[in-house]
Structures are given as C-alpha cells and as structure tokens.
Amino acid sequence: MIEWLELLRRTFLDFEAMWLVFPQMLGTGLKNTLIISIAATLIGVVLGMLVAIMGISRSAWLRLPARVYTDIFRGLPAILTILLIGQGLARFSQSIFGPSPYPLGILALSLIASAYMGEIFRAGILGVDKGQLEACRALGMSYARAMRLVVVPQGVRRVLPALVNQFIAIVKDSSLVYFLGLLVSERELFRVGQDAAVLTGNLSPLVLAGAFYMAITVPLTHLVNYIDNRFRTGRRPAAPTSGLKEVHEMDLKVSPRVHGENT
Amino acid sequence: MSAPTTSATTEPPTYKGSSLDLIDLWMAYGEFEVIRNVTIHVPAGTTTCVIGPSGSGKSTLLRGVNRLHEPKSGDVLIAGDSALKVQPDRLRQRIGMVFQHFNLFPDHTALENVALALRKVKGVPKEQALHFARERLDEVGLGDRADHRPRDLSGGQQQRVAIARALAMEPEIMLFDEVTSALDPELVKGVLNLMASLARRGMTMVVVTHEMNFARRVADQVVFMDEGEVVEAGPPAQLFDDPQSQRLRAFLSEVL
Numbered sequence: 255m256i257e258w259l260e261l262l263r264r265t266f267l268d269f270e271a272m273w274l275v276f277p278q279m280l281g282t283g284l285k286n287t288l289i290i291s292i293a294a295t296l297i298g299v300v301l302g303m304l305v306a307i308m309g310i311s312r313s314a315w316l317r318l319p320a321r322v323y324t325d326i327f328r329g330l331p332a333i334l335t336i337l338l339i340g341q342g343l344a345r346f347s348q349s350i351f352g353p354s355p356y357p358l359g360i361l362a363l364s365l366i367a368s369a370y371m372g373e374i375f376r377a378g379i380l381g382v383d384k385g386q387l388e389a390c391r392a393l394g395m396s397y398a399r400a401m402r403l404v405v406v407p408q409g410v411r412r413v414l415p416a417l418v419n420q421f422i423a424i425v426k427d428s429s430l431v432y433f434l435g436l437l438v439s440e441r442e443l444f445r446v447g448q449d450a451a452v453l454t455g456n457l458s459p460l461v462l463a464g465a466f467y468m469a470i471t472v473p474l475t476h477l478v479n480y481i482d483n484r485f486r487t488g489r490r491p492a493a494p495t496s497g498l499k500e501v502h503e504m505d506l507k508v509s510p511r512v513h514g515e516n517t
Numbered sequence: 518m519s520a521p522t523t524s525a526t527t528e529p530p531t532y533k534g535s536s537l538d539l540i541d542l543w544m545a546y547g548e549f550e551v552i553r554n555v556t557i558h559v560p561a562g563t564t565t566c567v568i569g570p571s572g573s574g575k576s577t578l579l580r581g582v583n584r585l586h587e588p589k590s591g592d593v594l595i596a597g598d599s600a601l602k603v604q605p606d607r608l609r610q611r612i613g614m615v616f617q618h619f620n621l622f623p624d625h626t627a628l629e630n631v632a633l634a635l636r637k638v639k640g641v642p643k644e645q646a647l648h649f650a651r652e653r654l655d656e657v658g659l660g661d662r663a664d665h666r667p668r669d670l671s672g673g674q675q676q677r678v679a680i681a682r683a684l685a686m687e688p689e690i691m692l693f694d695e696v697t698s699a700l701d702p703e704l705v706k707g708v709l710n711l712m713a714s715l716a717r718r719g720m721t722m723v724v725v726t727h728e729m730n731f732a733r734r735v736a737d738q739v740v741f742m743d744e745g746e747v748v749e750a751g752p753p754a755q756l757f758d759d760p761q762s763q764r765l766r767a768f769l770s771e772v773l
Contacts, residue, residue, distance in 0.1 A: 389620035389679075391585060393634035393686060394610035403637060404622055411624070 268458035275450040275459045282439060283446035284466055290356075290428040290442060294363035295421050301364060302371025307401070309376045320372065327369035332427050336362040340434040356440050359431035367424050374416045379409035412485065415478045422471045443467060534721030535596035535611070535689035536561040537582065542591035544574070544581050544745075551577045552588075553745040559690075559723060559738070561596070564716040566732035566753075567725045569742035570768060575725040578742070579692045582723065583612040595689065610638060613683030613691040617698050619675045621667040627654060627678045628663040631685045639686070653681040657711055673704030677711055684715075691715065693724040709735075729772060733757055741765045 308320035327335060339362035340355050351357040382405050390400030410417075429444035436445060447463030537559040544552035551574045559565045567575045580586035582593055584605045593600040600608050621630050631650035635641045641649065654660050657677040659670075667675050676696055683691060693712065697705040709728060713735045716722055726732060732739050733753045740750040743764050749756055757773075760766045 383618075383620070385616060385618050385620035386622065388585060389614075389616065389622075390634075391605075392583060392609055392612075392614040392616075393682070394606050394638045395634065396606055399637060403633070408624065 265457050266461050268454075268456050271450070271454050271456045271458040272462045274454075275446065275462060278446050278450070279443065279459075279462055279466060282441055283443035283463065286436075286440055286442040287425065287428050287444075287466075287470075290360055290363065290431060291421065291425045293360045294367050294424050294428070297360070297364035298367030298371050298420075298424070299417075301368030303375055303406075305368060305372030306375035306379060307406075309372060310379060324369045324372055327365050328373070330366075332363075332366055333430050333433065335366055336430050337433060338362075339365070340431075354437055354440060355434035356431075356436060359428075359434050359436075363424060363427060363431070366427070367420060370420055370423070371417065374413045374420065375409065378411075378413035378416075379406060381412060382408045414485075415482045418474055418478045418481070422474050425470050426467065531718050532562075532715070532720040533689065534562040534719050536594075537690050537721060537723065538592075538594040538597075539578075539582070540592045540594065542578070542581060542593065543589045544577055544586060545589050550589075551745050552581060555591075555742075555745075555747050557740055557747065557750065559721060561721055562719040563737040564720075564722040564724060564735055565738045565740060566736040567723065567740045567742060568727070568729070568732060568768075569748075570771075573742045574745040575742055576694050579614070579694050579723060579725055582690070582692055583609050583614055585614075606638075610686055611689050613686060613688035615676070615679050615683055615691070615693045615696045617695040619667070619672070619679045619699075621675055621679055621682070623667050626664050626666055627659060627670065627681075630667070630678055631682045634682070635685050650681075650685055653685045654678070656684065657681045658707075671704060672700045673707045676700065676708045680708075680711060680715075690721045690723070693722065693726070695725055695727065697726070697728060727772065729757070729769075741768065743768070 305320045305323060308316040309324070311317055311320075336359060340358045343358055343361075344355065347355070347358050379401075386408065387397075387400055387405055390404050391397070395403070428442055431442060432445040432448070436442070441449065443463045443466050444460075447460040450459035451457055537557075539555055539557045542552055542555045543550065555578060557565065567578065569575055577586055581588045582600070584593075584600065588601065595608070595611060621627075622633065625633065628647060628650050631653050632643075632646040635646040635649060636643060651660065651663060654663050657680055659674055659677055659681070662670060662674060662678075667678070670678065679696075696712075697708050700708065705728070709731050712722070712724065713731070716735050724732075724736070736753050738750060739753045739756045741748050741756060741760075741762075741764075748762050749760065749765050756765065757769065760769055
C-alpha cells in the first residue's frame with residue numbers, strides 16, 4: 255500500500271523532476287504561453303469587434319460574411335483550424351516571418367477567438383437598450399458615431415466577464431500550438447512539460463505545467479466572478495437622494511418596461 | 518459657481534422657436550399604415566399637445582418630424598423649409614426630443630450627458646461645452662447634480678437632465694414623447710412645470726401626453742388622434758369642453 259502510494263507520488267509529484275524543469279517552465283514556457291495568449295486575444299478582440307459590427311449591420315452583404323466566418327471558426331475543432339492554418343499557410347508565412355510556425359499559431363488562435371468574441375460583442379451590443387441609439391440619433395449623431403461613443407462601450411462593459419472567460423479558453427487552447435512543431439525557445443508551458451516528461455519518463459513536469467496554467471486561469475476565474483458581482487449589484491450605493499419616495503421610485507426603474515411601450 | 522453670474526444665467530433665456538407644419542403626412546411600418554393623412558400646423562413659439570389612445574400613432578408621428586422614422590409621403594416644414602430635403606443628422610440638430618424612458622447615457626454624469634452632443638456633433642471645445650452644459654443644468658434646476666450619474670438621480674431629475682440635454686443643442690422645436698408616463702405621480706409636476714416654462718418662453722413644442730390638465734393649461738392647440746388620423750384639433754377649451762366627435766367623447770370619458 256505504501257509502495258503504491260510512493261509510486262503514485264513519484265509519477266505525479268516528483269519534486270526533483272519538477273525543480274529541474276522549473277527554470278525552463280518559467281523562462282520559456284510561461285513566457286511563450288502568455289505571449290501567444292495575449293497576442294491572440296488582442297487580435298481576436300479587434301477582429302471580433304469587426305465581426306460583431308458587421309453582424310448587426312442592416313446590410314445583408316455585411317451580415318452574411320460575418321455569419322459564415324463565425325460558423326466556420328466556431329464550428330471547427332481548434333486543433334483542426336490550427337493545423338490547417340499552421341501548415342496550409344506555412345509557405346506565405348515563411349516569406350514574412352521566417353520558418354517558425356509561431357506567428358501562424360497565434361493567427362489561428364486569433365481567428366478562433368475572434369469568432370467567439372464576435373458573438374460575445376454582438377450579444378453585448380444588442381443588449382444595450384435601443385433608446386440609447388435613438389437618443390444619440392435624435393441629437394444629430396451619425397449611426398457610426400453613436401455606436402462608437404455610446405452604444406459599443408456600454409455593450410463591451412456588460413460582456414467583460416465573458417471576455418475574461420474567453421481569455422481563459424485561449425490560454426488553455428494555446429497548448430495546441432505545439433502540434434505545429436515549435437523551436438526550443440518557442441515552446442509554451444505544455445510543450446516544455448511534455449518534453450521533460452518524455453525525457454524523464456515521469457509525468458511530474460506536466461503536473462507542474464498544469465500548476466502554471468491554473469496559476470493563470472484560477473485567479474482570472476475569480477476576477478470574472480468579482481466583475482460579475484460588481485456589475486450585478488451596481489457600483490456603489492446610490493448617492494443621497496431625497497426621501498423614501500424617490501428611493502422607491504429608483505427601485506421600480508429596474509424594469510421600466512412595466513409602464514408599457516408606446517407606439 | 519462662485520463668481521457672480523451675469524444676468525444671462527439668472528434671467529430665463531427666450532427661445533426662438535420655429536413654426537412646424539405637417540402636411541398630408543403618411544407613415545407606415547412595412548405595409549401597416551400608422552399615420553394617415555395627418556396635417557397639423559404648429560405656429561412658431563406655440564405648444565401643441567397630441568392626445569389619443571395607445572396605438573393611435575402619436576409617438577410615431579413625433580418620430581416622423583425628426584425622421585427617426587422616415588415618413589412615407591407628405592411633407593414636414595420647419596420654418597417653411599422641407600425637413601425631408603435635408604440630411605437627417607442636420608435636421609435633428611434643429612429639433613430636440615425627450616423620451617418616455619429618459620434614455621440618458623448611464624456611464625456619463627449629468628453634465629457630460631448634456632455636453633456630449635455639443636462637443637461631438639457641434640464641435641464645441643470641451644471647456645466651452647461644459648460651461649454651456651452647466652448653464653442648461655442650472656436652467657432645469659439641477660446645477661447641484663451636475664456630477665451625478667443617471668442612476669443616482671430620481672426619475673424626475675433624470676427627465677429634467679434629458680430636457681437640458683435637448684435644450685443644449687439650441688433647438689427650434691422640442692418634441693416630448695410621453696415624458697411623464699414612466700414617472701411616479703409625485704415627480705410628474707416638476708417636469709411638467711419645467712415644460713410649461715419652456716412654452717411660456719417661446720419654444721415651439723409638440724407634446725404627446727396623457728396629462729390632460731397639462732394640455733388644458735399649457736397647450737395653444739390640442740390634437741386628438743385615433744387610429745393614425747387626426748380626429749379633432751383646436752384650442753384646449755374647445756376640445757375638452759365641447760368635443761364634436763363620438764370618438765373624442767368616448768376617449769375623454771375614459772381618461773378624465
């Protein structure tokens with residue numbers, strides 16, 4: 255029984271093996287995972303916003319491509335997209351970025367991320383009360399300016415938690431880039447752990463990689479909950495209003511639609 | 518506001534309202550005609566109240582004036598010029614609109630709400646816009662709430678900020694779309710009094726409302742609409758005390 259436990263410990267929690275790979279995990283793995291994830295997220299946000307704006311357009315010529323794009327990159331397994339892009343575009347990429355598949359890995363992750371983020375942004379923007387756009391237009395703002403100054407910022411704010419969730423997904427999916435075959439210095443967390451595991455015949459380096467992933471994702475998960483709560487409950491207690499009646503009135507305003515819509 | 522203010526802020530400004538004419542106006546949602554052959558003349562500096570049952574097309578009519586909803590046919594004249602021949606965004610700078618649900622920008626303070634369009638649409642420099650916006654807030658009695666966000670204001674205060682926001686653009690005509698319908702009864706009076714004072718000071722106003730006392734007290738003309746048509750129009754005393762049509766009599770007996 256004791257031996258059995260000891261075997262388990264050596265397989266998963268061999269601290270010596272972990273210690274050996276720790277510098278690489280920190281200096282190479284974590285660095286690359288963060289570079290890949292953050293780059294993919296930034297590109298994904300920009301592309302995603304574009305897809306969202308196209309997706310809510312009144313013109314079918316903008317809506318349709320956005321729809322198809324979203325369906326493709328949301329509908330395919332991430333690994334398939336990464337392989338198709340990473341290998342299929344290798345030749346083009348070579349002339350610009352050199353032989354490394356790293357940029358293509360980022361691109362593939364960005365495309366996947368943008369499809370999800372496009373849907374997140376779209377939902378957020380559509381969730382903004384249509385009276386906001388109407389008020390802007392009535393003041394003489396163009397559609398584009400009203401969206402940029404008033405509607406989109408409100409839409410983005412309400413989907414911040416979903417965006418953080420999406421970043422967490424990207425951090426985890428960044429491990430798939432290893433399929434493209436990375437240079438030693440380009441290895442991300444999973445690949446560093448995997449290489450060490452193969453070398454030592456011991457899974458502990460992978461467990462360490464897992465600990466690194468969780469060091470990123472778990473705090474973010476809690477950040478999401480925190481943001482979510484803050485937005486649900488409102489930022490701070492309402493500043494002094496005069497008298498109970500007005501407070502009562504503010505409670506009612508949560509669902510102003512009960513007063514009925516006019517024509 | 519520590520420095521002694523000039524007479525401009527203490528003395529109520531006088532607005533220069535323009536005349537508004539709706540001529541044979543038709544409006545539709547797809548095939549469904551909501552406004553049918555409506556003709557209304559609103560002389561400069563006067564107030565017209567539009568009353569009628571829900572679904573009679575009152576709000577749609579207002580949206581036809583500033584083309585938030587594009588009219589199907591007919592014409593809208595502002596000071597004699599066709600509103601349908603100019604750019605909608607330019608037209609809307611001349612027409613202020615206030616909504617039932619206020620539609621203030623929630624992440625901006627009251628002051629920023631009033632200043633935003635001044636800066637972004639009229640291109641007024643920030644400092645100047647904020648100064649002007651503060652004057653408008655003073656004008657609606659909310660100078661001390663300039664830094665509050667909408668959620669920290671009562672419904673009545675929010676609606677007054679919305680009126681200040683519209684006034685800041687120096688409109689020639691103000692449209693009010695059931696602006697007190699979402700307010701608690703005790704907050705209605707403040708908003709109506711503000712509107713009455715605008716009317717007294719020469720603003721041209723079209724007010725869609727269920728407040729019959731306001732219509733009787735403030736309106737120069739009352740228009741009764743039903744099913745997208747003007748059924749009766751005239752001075753308040755005539756409509757309220759001597760209704761001609763069966764439909765208006767039925768409506769008044771419901772609401773009074």
